[in-house]
Amino acid sequence: MSEKDDFDLRIFLPYLLNQAAEEASLSFQQVYKSRYGMLRTEWRVLFHLGIYGELTAKEIGTRAKMHKTKISRAVQKLAERRFLMRVRDATDRRSEKLSLTPQGRAAYEDLRTVAARHDAALTGRFSAADVERLREMLVALAEPSQASKG
């Protein structure tokens, strides 16, 4: 994009990424919200426990790049609704081992299926090679502190 009179907002990358992200999230959001009353932070924590098994809040934070306050509140909600269990760590009593209850695992497995189908629906219109390259580029763009000090 040049800097003069032909600026095209419609292809400005931050704008485009935001629009695509909003649209792509919509139908999945409706599912985790309507079926389980979850928020974004909550399904993310649920998925981390579903995929990796027992984790502490700290470990989830590292893997998900989520701030500890977000995790704290998401864990609280998931515990209230009996999707996860908290067990005080015997060797370091500041932290807790978090793991899914059977109910939490069932929710995770349901949502994992929905997510996989949704991902397939979103990417199905593109070639496999294009999708692979798209994911690579998005991973690179998601990485912090690339060239970005405009």
Added chain:
Amino acid sequence: MSEKDDFDLRIFLPYLLNQAAEEASLSFQQVYKSRYGMLRTEWRVLFHLGIYGELTAKEIGTRAKMHKTKISRAVQKLAERRFLMRVRDATDRRSEKLSLTPQGRAAYEDLRTVAARHDAALTGRFSAADVERLREMLVALAEPSQASKG
């Protein structure tokens, strides 16, 4: 992505798009916020008027796919800060012709330059062909009601 035990959250498209969008927006957000005290909705309206000239709120809504309440509030803020002028439409007194003041145009031109440089910094690491394909795919993903009922 398959639906069984190898679900990989890190490449789940809605998740990836969200992370990339957040990261890509960061530095530009800091500029329009710190220099002009603007919010997201406000720079978007500013850009529409800068690019297309005189528009009504309705026309901005159509082009930007923004709800009228967002536009109403963004226009109010931009008018307070003397970035735009409102002139009642003589032929339809329900709407107003919106246009940038000299101060608004100066802000737009400054931010347009920042945006173009930021876009170049974000995409500079990829080949021109990859960037072109990336924008095409994001435009397609941003389009509402594709296959999405997971």
Added chain:
DNA sequence: TATTGTTATACTCTATAACTATA
């Protein structure tokens, strides 16, 4: 009756500081 734009309200999401309890 329908449309343009405004106001009220609530919910979601994010960011930061200050705090606790443990180490």
Added chain:
DNA sequence: TATAGTTATAGAGTATAACAATA
């Protein structure tokens, strides 16, 4: 002193209903 996690608070972003003025 530092770390794991919590609580409080505010700001940013989004969504919807109800409304006034005009067509």
